[in-house]
Amino acid sequence: METTQAFRGLDCTGCGASFDANEHGRCPECGGSLDPAYDYDAVEPGDLLGRTSDDGPGHWRYDALLPFPATGGLSANEGDTPLVRTDRLAEELGVAAAYVKDEGRNPTGTVLDRGMSVVATAAADRGLEPLALAAAGNAGQSAAAYAGRADLRSYAFVPSRTAFSNKAMVNVHGGDMRVVGGRYADAAAAVDDQLETEYHSLQEFTTPYRHEGAKTIAFELFADVGVPDAVVVPVGTGELLVGVVKGFRELRAVGATESLPSVYAVQPEGCAPIATAWQAGADAVEAWTRPDTIVGELEIEEPAGGDRALAALADADGDAFAVPDADALESAVTVAQSEVLEVGGPGGVALAGAWRLAEEGDLDAAEEVVVVNPDAGGKTPDVLRSHLMGKGI
Numbered sequence: 001m002e003t004t005q006a007f008r009g010l011d012c013t014g015c016g017a018s019f020d021a022n023e024h025g026r027c028p029e030c031g032g033s034l035d036p037a038y039d040y041d042a043v044e045p046g047d048l049l050g051r052t053s054d055d056g057p058g059h060w061r062y063d064a065l066l067p068f069p070a071t072g073g074l075s076a077n078e079g080d081t082p083l084v085r086t087d088r089l090a091e092e093l094g095v096a097a098a099y100v101k102d103e104g105r106n107p108t109g110t111v112l113d114r115g116m117s118v119v120a121t122a123a124a125d126r127g128l129e130p131l132a133l134a135a136a137g138n139a140g141q142s143a144a145a146y147a148g149r150a151d152l153r154s155y156a157f158v159p160s161r162t163a164f165s166n167k168a169m170v171n172v173h174g175g176d177m178r179v180v181g182g183r184y185a186d187a188a189a190a191v192d193d194q195l196e197t198e199y200h201s202l203q204e205f206t207t208p209y210r211h212e213g214a215k216t217i218a219f220e221l222f223a224d225v226g227v228p229d230a231v232v233v234p235v236g237t238g239e240l241l242v243g244v245v246k247g248f249r250e251l252r253a254v255g256a257t258e259s260l261p262s263v264y265a266v267q268p269e270g271c272a273p274i275a276t277a278w279q280a281g282a283d284a285v286e287a288w289t290r291p292d293t294i295v296g297e298l299e300i301e302e303p304a305g306g307d308r309a310l311a312a313l314a315d316a317d318g319d320a321f322a323v324p325d326a327d328a329l330e331s332a333v334t335v336a337q338s339e340v341l342e343v344g345g346p347g348g349v350a351l352a353g354a355w356r357l358a359e360e361g362d363l364d365a366a367e368e369v370v371v372v373n374p375d376a377g378g379k380t381p382d383v384l385r386s387h388l389m390g391k392g393i
């Protein structure tokens with residue numbers, strides 16, 4: 001398929017072998033996850049800066065560092081989300097400026113639309129059917145939507161706890177859905193158990209393109225405010241963290257900047273395998289045996305990208321830690337009441353992380369902080385409302 005000028009293939013993060021864009025799963029040699037690679041000398045900072053909608057829809061305007069050109073991208077204008085300046089939050093955090101990168105404004109209300117548009121572009125070119133994945137919720141909805149755009153059949157395997165809005169919208173977008181008893185890992189196991197045909201996987205870190213789509217967040221942040229001092233991201237699968245760190249490192253690689261932000265990864269205490277491994281200084285992430293968080297979107301007990309998340313944290317001079325569910329929901333409600341923004345549990349986890357950083361003196365008064373909200377609060381209003389009920393409201 002047609003690829004961009006700087007794209008030079010898919011490199012295995014396990015064994016280093018290289019493949020062309022016709023490879024679409026994990027490394028056939030070692031099973032490692034593949035990562036799109038580029039010739040950074042072929043990209044000028046100007047190829048990323050000052051991009052407008054004339055250069056492509058949504059995040060496709062940054063196709064100088066995407067595998068496929070904007071002209072062939074399947075798009076519903078995902079990306080190009082607002083960076084909302086939140087002055088009351090900045091005052092509470094005691095920092096010079098605070099912003100929320102509101103990924104809830106994507107077509108299906110999730111940051112995952114960025115990656116799905118890239119995966120769907122590759123899948124449509126090959127015409128491989130069906131597309132399939134396990135999803136905590138948002139990924140299933142997004143996958144069904146982009147599969148529809150690609151005119152390909154799709155299956156989403158979701159755990160029974162998945163939000164009703166996600167389940168309904170998978171079908172509304174024309175996707176097939178299987179509800180699996182248990183947790184995310186059970187849904188992931190069910191894909192291979194129940195799908196007897198060969199399928200094109202949309203699973204994070206099986207396809208090389210989901211985190212690749214997420215990285216355009218870094219390009220958009222850079223266009224809006226340059227390199228912030230700190231970026232706080234909620235973490236479940238790890239694809240958002242890996243993508244954002246890759247994006248900033250690429251900005252440095254093409255000579256757009258010399259500095260990188262500190263990147264903080266925040267997980268809910270009830271399912272925090274990546275934060276726990278990071279805190280312990282471990283090389284690998286161990287599965288979380290008793291996941292229990294109300295933030296279902298981040299309840300990923302055995303993240304496929306765990307090792308890559310740890311590597312990203314090390315690359316970004318980052319840190320990872322966990323926050324209680326109650327703090328996450330309180331943070332989401334506070335921002336809804338003071339900043340207009342509708343932030344769900346995952347965004348609340350990131351916000352609670354920012355408050356924790358402020359309390360512990362990790363943010364100083366001159367700093368600019370960006371908190372990434374990965375999905376729309378309106379997807380799970382019952383979760384936010386139940387938090388108020390717990391307070392007698």
Ligand SMILES: [Zn+2]
Binds near residue numbers: 013015027029030032
């Ligand atoms: Zn390999």
